[in-house]
Amino acid sequence: TTAPNPPLPFKEPLDWVSRTRYCGELTPEDVGKRVRLCGWVARHRVHGGLTFLNLRDHTGIVQVTTLPHEYPDAHSIVNDLRLEYVVAVEGVVRSRPSDSVNKKMKTGFIEVAAEHVQVLNVVRSKLPFLVTTADDAKDSAKEEIRLRYRCLDLRRQEMNYNIYLRHKVVKLIRRYLEDVHGFVEIETPILSRSTPEGARDYLVPSRVQKADDTFSVMVFVLAKRLPGTFYALPQSPQLFKQMLMVSGFDKYYQIARCFRDEDLRADRQPEFTQLDIELAFTPLEDMLKLNEDLIRKVFLEIKGIQLPNPFPRLTYAEAMSRYGSDRPDTRFNLELNDVSDVFVESSFRIFADTLESGGIIKALRVPSGAKSYSNTALKKGDIFNEAIKSGAKGLPFLKVLDNGEVEGIAALASSLDPTKKEQLLTQCSAGPGDLILFAVGHPASVSKTLDRLRVFVAHELGLVDHSKHSILWVTEFPMFEWNDAEQRLEALHHPFTAPNPEDMEDLSSARALAYDMVYNGVEIGGGSLRIYKREVQQKVLEIVGISLEQAEAKFGYLLEALDMGAPPHVDTFSVAGGIAYGLDRLVMLLAGTNSIRDVIAFPKTTTAQCVLTKTPSEVDPQQLKELSIQTK
Amino acid sequence: TTAPNPPLPFKEPLDWVSRTRYCGELTPEDVGKRVRLCGWVARHRVHGGLTFLNLRDHTGIVQVTTLPHEYPDAHSIVNDLRLEYVVAVEGVVRSRPSDSVNKKMKTGFIEVAAEHVQVLNVVRSKLPFLVTTADDAKDSAKEEIRLRYRCLDLRRQEMNYNIYLRHKVVKLIRRYLEDVHGFVEIETPILSRSTPEGARDYLVPSRVQKADDTFSVMVFVLAKRLPGTFYALPQSPQLFKQMLMVSGFDKYYQIARCFRDEDLRADRQPEFTQLDIELAFTPLEDMLKLNEDLIRKVFLEIKGIQLPNPFPRLTYAEAMSRYGSDRPDTRFNLELNDVSDVFVESSFRIFADTLESGGIIKALRVPSGAKSYSNTALKKGDIFNEAIKSGAKGLPFLKVLDNGEVEGIAALASSLDPTKKEQLLTQCSAGPGDLILFAVGHPASVSKTLDRLRVFVAHELGLVDHSKHSILWVTEFPMFEWNDAEQRLEALHHPFTAPNPEDMEDLSSARALAYDMVYNGVEIGGGSLRIYKREVQQKVLEIVGISLEQAEAKFGYLLEALDMGAPPHVDTFSVAGGIAYGLDRLVMLLAGTNSIRDVIAFPKTTTAQCVLTKTPSEVDPQQLKELSIQTK
Structure with a gap:
């Protein structure tokens, strides 16, 4: 980290204090206009006595040239620049000479003739890779280096595009749900409680807290058990969103952070983002249609892709029979x-x-x-x-x-x-x-x-056929599947999924009122109607090996809520149910990248580490002492 | 939890499957229209041979009456209803007889004459409190009971209003930042790393992970230290947003969940929501103006309150001198x-x-x-x-x-x-x-x-004077304050805050380029410009007792990033800096409630517990074994 070059002297404050335009948005229509730009040096070359500079901000790149005779100071500063220096440039937009027009570049017809240039900050480390070159040949920097120096990596055009694309997708989803359907976003807890959803929980040790007389009765009961207690990070807001339905919030959504402590696969992250939706008093078909409309809108507005209307449907049995998969790629x-x-x-x-x-x-x-x-x-x-x-x-x-x-x-x-x-x-x-x-x-x-x-x-x-887009619903999943390792039935979705009323006589082989949305062989969303009757819920829990006693201890509040006016009766064909989309994966597919890490600003590796911040890390023994825990 | 009454028989599926209107939005203009409503029984009384029913959904309440002679079935079903049953009602809107008009009620001029009624779900537990009555006299249910039965509590008009208000505030903030200023929302990690921000971190033990050959070199180095390592839940996205500025994302915001394991005060939560904003290449005055415009817009559109333009400013020294406080209430x-x-x-x-x-x-x-x-x-x-x-x-x-x-x-x-x-x-x-x-x-x-x-x-x-609204900026905070308990200087904001360039000669007594926004004596937001020079950052860390070695170990990535083109130079009077608002507190003030718990759907108590889900809780010893931790 020693300076490869002596830092340039910092100049006086600019006499202007605000940029007027962004690099990537300049067009031939701006020719003749005076502009003030800020950004990073993306390319720098000396050619026939002239110095060319490519300046980059989050909107793109524009070429800057100098006028050595008219503006010798600007010329001299530009001459001394290095890649990734942060600079401010004031100058006039002009057409490029016809022999230097670059039709591949969005701003390739114009350039900015610099009159004043100021170095805002320098680079004093040796750069581990070159931002612009890495863009041209992505593989030139290994992913571990890219993640280690994520600030540089995020300056790359591809990563910049992905992060903005993600924002665009989320914005579009929010506005559709809010403006067209009146959904309300409600935040649910992250410091939460373990629920039986299959994967391993991340735990957060609780410090021992003293009883507080504000909540005397309640806290007294809990306080006795507090030493050695833990929060769990939620695998999904499932139970909270069911509670919100019982609370009367008809149309809930949340862009929710979820956590699973799994042995990771290439496209999994220990923390991931879910678009979480739940509705009550809505007919099932209306709910499916709403989701189809949402996804059709996303694909159309983001990628110009027209998905079919309605989406084809396959039952689980048919999908398995014809494709051997419950997420078939039908391209x-x-x-x-x-x-x-x-x-x-x-x-x-x-x-x-x-x-x-x-x-x-x-x-x-x-x-x-x-x-x-x-x-x-x-x-x-x-x-x-x-x-x-x-x-x-x-x-x-x-x-x-x-x-x-x-x-x-x-x-x-x-x-x-x-x-x-x-x-x-x-x-x-x-x-x-x-x-x-x-x-x-x-x-x-x-x-x-x-x-x-x-x-x-x-x-x-x-x-x-890559010109095709395969999207479909898979429906009528079985309620349970056999877990050979544990020699027991487990819920194929989760144990709050409602069984098909036609199959109530033998619940263990019943079909669930569950549906997955599958795009090009990838499950992008999955949901179900929820059990609304306490006795059915207890029976389902029993089948997956959760006793009534355990159920009362772990989520008695849900069982209780079912007895206090849970909406509504599925027999009416109205639904209290919902869906969750893997947002990272959806954006990954829309971005056309193969790695989920390419659509997350600061992702973890496949071993659940952040190589940028060196997380997880050791902690001060004092912290562990306060938490009353020891590591072995 | 035994049934106080035998459940009503469920009827056949309705021949209609969709509600057409919401209860609270019916007006005299709807008289004569046929409507289909769903909701909860909010009030139920028999009066002069007629049965009156108040039906509630998330939009409000409407009165339903029966026509015993014309629609005896509907009459009979309504007669047997109980409070908080979930029902569907089809009928015609009509004017109330003039003697039963209720001018206090939004829908008090009309009622719905029920022709078909169906019970969608019943209540089988004794209700711990009455939703509608609790609304009239909030104190009739103690907060511990309200939190314990949060589903019922959230049906109360006041809580319903607060949750929708929160959504409205967030929606307005998002759209202002996105549409008027082109901000991009970027998610930063929750499984994060401890940063020196004063409060105690929540820790998340990492399971020991095997090295993965995809990231062979990096992981090999880290893997040796993995046993006994932890993630920390972020106290704020501070360092990540600074990294985003170095990455070129000029205008970042996030509605971010943050965590502090503090001994709680009445208006604190262990997890809370922050509106997090960071900008680069923007003059300081423009940034302050942007924040004023945002908050003015929120107060005006949400509450009809016109805040001053510009906001008054007080230096820290002046505020302390005149009011003895850095968040004075100037009403x-x-x-x-x-x-x-x-x-x-x-x-x-x-x-x-x-x-x-x-x-x-x-x-x-x-x-x-x-x-x-x-x-x-x-x-x-x-x-x-x-x-x-x-x-x-x-x-x-x-x-x-x-x-x-x-x-x-x-x-x-x-x-x-x-x-x-x-x-x-x-x-x-x-x-x-x-x-x-x-x-x-x-x-x-x-x-x-x-x-x-x-x-x-x-x-x-x-x-x-409650008709007044006191809003102001407090500026020029000192960089450090004396921590008497630890006998050392500590950062008054956080150690990434830039010192005033005029005070560089004696950093330990320097003023910071920091600013807090104060409303009616409550700090609602606070921010600063950030240090952009490595040597200044190291010096500040040294003053608060963090050695270079510790700094390199804990956030070497930030120090490194400062050497790779961090924008921009404060001497230009442009800013790389930002602000964070306590969203829960802001919404609490707008809602006019005294408790932060009244604007959070599922809050923790002052002892950091969720009495609904009984969190934190004991966990399976097997889970602790997998994490290689023991509780003492």
């Missing part, structure tokens, strides 16, 4: 086929055994895939590895030859007599040149494998 | 007078000794106060106790008699010869009937006592 077809009946009593033992033990066999036809994937690749290449990573034990496949015969896994091919072979090809709509991939076993694992292969193949073979 | 005059020179070599030893040991003597004249306070009250009553609570050892006083003589503390009165007496009365502008209160000692303790007495007297004697 490409590649549907799955259940071919179990072809292999009943097959001589190919793995298949026959699977069927006998209650499993299924499904096939994915890859059009013209026979030539795209060599037998070697299918037996030990990337595609084979994809199958293995999904949990499959192997990748059975067949190729359809030009003469209509099949080859591939020899024992599989030979197990098919001509009738069975015809049946298989018909069921898969497969013909000469096609490749058929199989997965066998329990429906869940078969789906997992073929979903993964389907997406892999589509991207690898360029079957994704 | 009443009652100014302080330094009368030290009257008592030089006085025979009244306490006063003379004080002066000899470097203290001062100040006086507060209470106009016509001689009759308002008996000598007994002044020697041991409430006003005396106020003085004692402020830290004073006693309350010296004099009363000016009709004949111009003084009496009170005898030794004090007798110590004044006629010249000195005249001098005193002249300096205090005191005349017959006035009371003069004294405080002696170090300037800080004198200010503390007289500030407290000034406010006490003004309220007790009705000297506060």
Whole structure:
């Protein structure tokens, strides 16, 4: 951090105190006008006795040139500038000579001839990367360096665009909800309480507090338990928004910070932002339509993309059957086929055994895939590895030859007599040149494998039509799914989701009144109607292994609220329910970037650290003492 | 929680599925119209064979009446309703008979004649208080009960008004900043790092994370220190917003959640909401004007209050001298007078000794106060106790008699010869009937006592002109104040505040480029220009006892950023600086309530607990094990 150059002398205060324009907004219409700009030196070069300077502010870049004879002081200051110096420039806008017009640049037809220039601050460290060059070739700076020097990184045009895009999206959402539908934004607590939503909570130790006579009775009861107590950071405002419905706030929304202490994946953050919406007294169809209108408006106004009206819907059962996924990307077809009946009593033992033990066999036809994937690749290449990573034990496949015969896994091919072979090809709509991939076993694992292969193949073979936009609702999720590790049922959404009234006789296999919004294979929002009857709520909690006693202790207030006039009765087809969108992910998709970290100003890494501030960090032992906690 | 009544049978789904209007918005113009309403039973009475029902939704209340002969089913259902049942009503709006018009009620000229009524949900618990009655007599339900049953409490008209008011204020602020000035809202982290801002941090233990090869180098270094590391919840986004200025985002704002683990006072919350603003390249006067315009707009549009333009300004020195406070309430005059020179070599030893040991003597004249306070009250009553609570050892006083003589503390009165007496009365502008209160000692303790007495007297004697609105800037705060407990200087605002360039020779006594906005004696916002030079920043940190080494460890990233082009140079009179408003407090003042808890949907008590969710709470020992922490 020693100065590579001696700092420039600071000049006297400017005789003007205010900039008049922004760099990126100057156009040929401004030619002849005097402007005052502030910004950073984005490029600096000396060329034929003239010095050119690119000046950058948050709106963009403009070229500044000097007039050595008329304004020698300005020329001399500009000559001595370095990249990323902070400067103020006063001058006149003029057309560029035709040979230096840059049509790629928004301000490429004009330049500012500098008459007065003042250095506002210098750079005294060696820059870890060059802001403007890093823009041209994003990969020139590794992400860890970009995050470490986030101030420079955020000056890059791409990051600047992303942050403004995020703001634009949020602004649009707020105004739509407020102005068109009369929603009220209500803040809910961050220092909150653990709720049973699946992921691990972040905890905040409470200092021991003395009882306060203002709340004598209440506090006395609580105070006895205070040592060793914790707040939890909310995984979502779920219970609070349900309480708001009971409180009479019909149309609530919040741009809410949420927290999950998970082992992170590439596109997850320990803290993330959720667009949280809840309504009462609104018919379900109206609520879905409102959400469709909202998302259509966002895509149209932000990206000029016209999404369908209405959004297509798939039931969970249909999505799993056709795509092996509850968030299918329908920009490409590649549907799955259940071919179990072809292999009943097959001589190919793995298949026959699977069927006998209650499993299924499904096939994915890859059009013209026979030539795209060599037998070697299918037996030990990337595609084979994809199958293995999904949990499959192997990748059975067949190729359809030009003469209509099949080859591939020899024992599989030979197990098919001509009738069975015809049946298989018909069921898969497969013909000469096609490749058929199989997965066998329990429906869940078969789906997992073929979903993964389907997406892999589509991207690898360029079957994704990028001009298309796949958006749909997935509905009728099951209430519960089996958690094999814990050997119990758990809520597929969360245990406050209402069951379908038609399925009340056997709740454990009931469909939920839940819906996810899926864009290009990514879940961008998910919601449900809520349970409004105490006895149903208790039963659902029981199924996921939460006893009445535990429920009373953890969220007795919700159970109580259900008995004090919770709106409304689902049988009327009106809804007390809502939805939550992953805002970071939605903005990421709109920005066209692959990393959620590129749409968050100060994100954490995949190991939940902030490399800028070196967080988490050790703390003063005195702080831990005050909290009555020890680290092991 | 057992049912006081058997639940009513649920009817078939309504043949309409959507409400058409809100209760509170119906007017005589709607007479004759068919409406569909949903809401809660706010009042229910049987009167002369007719049943009247008040129906409440978030917009207000409307009276519903029945037509027993024409619509016997609706009549019968309404008859069986109970308070706070959730119902849907379809009927026709009609004028009330003139003898039942209620001019106090917004909808008091009309009623809805119910043709179809459906119960959407019932109440099965005994209600801890009655929503509508609690509205009429707020004190009928103690705050602990209101917080415990917050769902009911939030149905009260007053709370409903406050929550909507809060939303309206936030909406107005956002739009002003975005539309008039082009501000961008940027979210900063909640899982953050401890910064030296005075108050105690809430800590969040980090689970030990494995190194991830995506960030191999960086993480390897950090990973070694990870066990026993913590995030801190931010006390403000201060450093992040300074980083955003260095990143080129000129005009940033955020409605930001902040956290302080303090021993709470009545109007503090452990988590609170801050309107956070930062600008670069803007002249200081423009920034102050922008903030004045914002607050003027809020008061005008929300409350119809016209605040002055421009806001008056007081320097810190002047505020302390005239009012003994850096947040004076100027709705009443009652100014302080330094009368030290009257008592030089006085025979009244306490006063003379004080002066000899470097203290001062100040006086507060209470106009016509001689009759308002008996000598007994002044020697041991409430006003005396106020003085004692402020830290004073006693309350010296004099009363000016009709004949111009003084009496009170005898030794004090007798110590004044006629010249000195005249001098005193002249300096205090005191005349017959006035009371003069004294405080002696170090300037800080004198200010503390007289500030407290000034406010006490003004309220007790009705000297506060409630039609007035006192708003002003306090400027030129000192950079540092003495922390007697820790025997060191500490930053009066925070250690990133820029010193006045005129005072650079002795930083420890320098004035800061800081400003607070004060409304009716309450600080509603505070801000400063920021240090932009690394060497100044290091020097300030040194003065408050943070070594270079500690600074590098705790916020080296800020020091680094200052060397990479931090905007801009204060000598240009442009500003990189900002302000933060306590949003909860601002809304509380606008709502005209005395408790910050009345403008927060789910607040904590003064002991930092949520009595609704029983937070903080004990957690599963397994969670602590995963975090590698133990409670003692």
